[in-house]
Amino acid sequence: MAEVTLTNTRKSYGNVDIIHGIDLDIEDGQFVVLVGPSGCGKSTLLRMVAGLETISSGEVAIGGRVVNDIDPKDRDIAMVFQNYALYPHMTVATNMGFSLEHRGTSKSEISERVNWAAGILGLTPLLDRYPRQLSGGQRQRVAMGRAIVRSPQVFLFDEPLSNLDAKLRVVMRGEIKALHDKLRTTMIYVTHDQVEAMTMADKIVVLNAGRIEQSGTPLELYDRPANRFVAGFIGSPAMNFISGKVHADGLAVSGITIPLPEKAKKYIGDDVTVGIRPEHLTVEEGGLAAQVLLVEPMGHETQITVQLADNPITGLFRERLALQAGSGVKIGFKTEALHMFSAKDGHRLE
Amino acid sequence: MKAELSPRAKVMVYGAMCVLLIPFVFPTWWMVTSSFKPVSEIFAFPPRLIPDSWDFTTYGQVFTLQPFAKQYWNSAYIAAIVTVGTMGISSMAGYAFARIRFPFANAIFMVVLLGLLIPSEVTIVPLFQLFLKLGMVNTHWPLILVPIFGAPSVFATFVMRQFFISLPAELEEAARVDGLSRFKIFTKIALPLSRPALASVAIFTFLHSWNLYLEPIVFLSSADKFTLPQALTQFTDAYGGPMWNIQLAAATLTALPVLIVFIIAQKHFVEGLAHTGLKG
Ligand SMILES: Nc1ncnc2c1ncn2[C@@H]1O[C@H](COP(=O)(O)OP(=O)(O)OP(=O)(O)O)[C@@H](O)[C@H]1O
Numbered sequence: 001m002a003e004v005t006l007t008n009t010r011k012s013y014g015n016v017d018i019i020h021g022i023d024l025d026i027e028d029g030q031f032v033v034l035v036g037p038s039g040c041g042k043s044t045l046l047r048m049v050a051g052l053e054t055i056s057s058g059e060v061a062i063g064g065r066v067v068n069d070i071d072p073k074d075r076d077i078a079m080v081f082q083n084y085a086l087y088p089h090m091t092v093a094t095n096m097g098f099s100l101e102h103r104g105t106s107k108s109e110i111s112e113r114v115n116w117a118a119g120i121l122g123l124t125p126l127l128d129r130y131p132r133q134l135s136g137g138q139r140q141r142v143a144m145g146r147a148i149v150r151s152p153q154v155f156l157f158d159e160p161l162s163n164l165d166a167k168l169r170v171v172m173r174g175e176i177k178a179l180h181d182k183l184r185t186t187m188i189y190v191t192h193d194q195v196e197a198m199t200m201a202d203k204i205v206v207l208n209a210g211r212i213e214q215s216g217t218p219l220e221l222y223d224r225p226a227n228r229f230v231a232g233f234i235g236s237p238a239m240n241f242i243s244g245k246v247h248a249d250g251l252a253v254s255g256i257t258i259p260l261p262e263k264a265k266k267y268i269g270d271d272v273t274v275g276i277r278p279e280h281l282t283v284e285e286g287g288l289a290a291q292v293l294l295v296e297p298m299g300h301e302t303q304i305t306v307q308l309a310d311n312p313i314t315g316l317f318r319e320r321l322a323l324q325a326g327s328g329v330k331i332g333f334k335t336e337a338l339h340m341f342s343a344k345d346g347h348r349l350e
Numbered sequence: 351m352k353a354e355l356s357p358r359a360k361v362m363v364y365g366a367m368c369v370l371l372i373p374f375v376f377p378t379w380w381m382v383t384s385s386f387k388p389v390s391e392i393f394a395f396p397p398r399l400i401p402d403s404w405d406f407t408t409y410g411q412v413f414t415l416q417p418f419a420k421q422y423w424n425s426a427y428i429a430a431i432v433t434v435g436t437m438g439i440s441s442m443a444g445y446a447f448a449r450i451r452f453p454f455a456n457a458i459f460m461v462v463l464l465g466l467l468i469p470s471e472v473t474i475v476p477l478f479q480l481f482l483k484l485g486m487v488n489t490h491w492p493l494i495l496v497p498i499f500g501a502p503s504v505f506a507t508f509v510m511r512q513f514f515i516s517l518p519a520e521l522e523e524a525a526r527v528d529g530l531s532r533f534k535i536f537t538k539i540a541l542p543l544s545r546p547a548l549a550s551v552a553i554f555t556f557l558h559s560w561n562l563y564l565e566p567i568v569f570l571s572s573a574d575k576f577t578l579p580q581a582l583t584q585f586t587d588a589y590g591g592p593m594w595n596i597q598l599a600a601a602t603l604t605a606l607p608v609l610i611v612f613i614i615a616q617k618h619f620v621e622g623l624a625h626t627g628l629k630g
Pocket residue numbers: 013018036037038039040041042043044045192
């Protein structure tokens with residue numbers, strides 16, 4: 001087990017900069033999720049830690065040892081790939097024992113380790129099968145088995161669940177988390193799915209265009225997003241945003257005034273974007289008048305999209321509301337649930 | 351993924367295949383049966399599907415009129431060396447062109463491909479002079495070296511390169527993390543997975559060498575060095591006319607290994623395809 005430290009790590013292909021100076025401390029045993037939109041450089045960053053991609057400048061250290069110029073095989077890491085990358089011509093057992101075989105481990109120890117890993121992952125009855133004879137979820141488990149047999153210092157996962165159907169994804173999510181609880185090995189996990197990030201991570205790192213937007217625990221990111229990007233990225237359905245000018249009595253937006261918390265007084269005259277999460281909206285008398293655009297009942301919740309001051313706003317309600325598209329509704333919220341961001345650069349206003 | 355055909359569709363498909371087979375099967379059948387016919391019967395019209403009288407002596411004469419066993423061996427061992435050599439060179443070169451980044455890789459590949467565009471008739475004279483200088487005329491060396499370093503190998507390299515390009519890079523990255531060197535990745539991962547491509551390379555390389563005609567007649571001059579296609583032309587009577595039935599017997603013997611190689615390699619071919627299981 002080991003901590004992973006990135007210091008001003010950069011990556012460029014030719015003269016195109018992909019990763020712009022990342023600083024990141026990952027503690028020993030932590031489950032860190034790198035999350036961000038497609039193309040933001042998550043995989044690239046992970047592959048730099050793995051050693052599959054060179055580091056243009058800066059430093060990557062694993063367990064206190066700078067690994068910039070060390071081969072993947074000597075970094076004591078294991079990686080689970082998006083398409084599993086199981087060797088098609090080898091059985092499950094051979095796949096799992098392959099890396100040990102190439103490190104000169106004895107036959108008896110290999111089979112012991114493989115059986116141990118297969119036991120943990122429920123693969124024991126499948127050991128003699130070939131990858132083509134397995135379901136997607138089973139392949140996924142074999143890929144994890146191949147990673148854990150070696151007891152590496154760090155596990156790297158690159159969107160390991162993206163090829164599974166929604167239901168299986170939830171199951172495997174739980175299994176990976178349980179595996180982490182059991183092994184307590186440092187894990188770095190890449191996904192673009194913020195639900196995966198929220199449910200699994202000890203620490204989430206939100207990346208955007210090769211930069212860290214914010215890192216912290218899932219709830220820190222949910223409760224106090226550092227900027228508008230993180231606010232919009234974390235949480236599902238996404239946070240609603242409305243922009244306007246701050247007045248003494250609230251935010252003026254196309255004819256209506258949205259009440260603001262006390263701290264907004266500091267920003268009178270400024271252009272501000274306020275954000276409110278769908279789950280913090282209520283339907284109440286005395287709220288702001290809005291027009292219902294769309295009602296999506298899901299049984300346990302009802303998702304409603306309304307038109308409020310020319311902005312489409314999504315609300316998530318526990319109760320079953322008898323509303324119809326086109327009807328009017330009064331939307332309320334607690335002012336302390338509002339987030340405020342600078343309209344100029346999107347940073348959080350306190 | 352195999353779609354089951356209804357019995358009726360099956361009958362129709364097999365029926366159509368039988369009809370399509372006629373142009374391929376009839377000449378073969380005629381060759382084999384005619385090798386047992388006396389010369390007089392060979393040109394009988396309409397052609398006889400089954401010989402009226404069987405003459406088995408033709409096969410004995412094949413071996414007495416020519417050092418046919420020796421020639422058979424010549425063809426066999428040359429084709430075997432060429433096939434193995436081409437498989438070795440083309441798999442390594444194809445892998446390098448597909449996977450290893452080195453300066454001018456694409457330009458070099460283009461130059462290599464040019465080897466396919468130049469007909470062997472163009473290069474045969476310079477090659478003859480070259481091998482003459484090397485003292486290799488009337489030996490089997492030209493028949494071994496020319497294909498291994500010539501057009502058949504270029505084509506094989508192209509086939510292997512295309513295959514290796516299609517091999518998921520993730521597999522090799524997994525192997526790198528698992529601790530394999532580049533060469534081990536080639537031998538343990540890439541090569542075993544390339545069996546279908548290698549099988550087709552083996553088939554066409556073997557066939558090419560086995561059927562080689564121009565090179566042997568240019569480079570070889572003594573009968574005990576001849577290869578089979580060249581030997582076939584030597585079954586002539588005192589006046590230089592072909593001895594048809596004996597020639598057809600020799601031709602039948604010549605075609606036999608091709609059939610066997612194809613059956614074996616085809617099995618590997620199908621097995622290899624099923625074995626890769628690369629698709630989800
Ligand atoms: N070999 C390369 N040459 C040039 N640019 C590259 C190369 N590999 C990746 N990139 C670029 O780097 C950026 C980051 O790619 P990366 O694969 O890390 O994204 P990602 O965050 O993993 O996205 P996704 O969620 O789609 O997997 C992309 O804009 C991509 O176009």
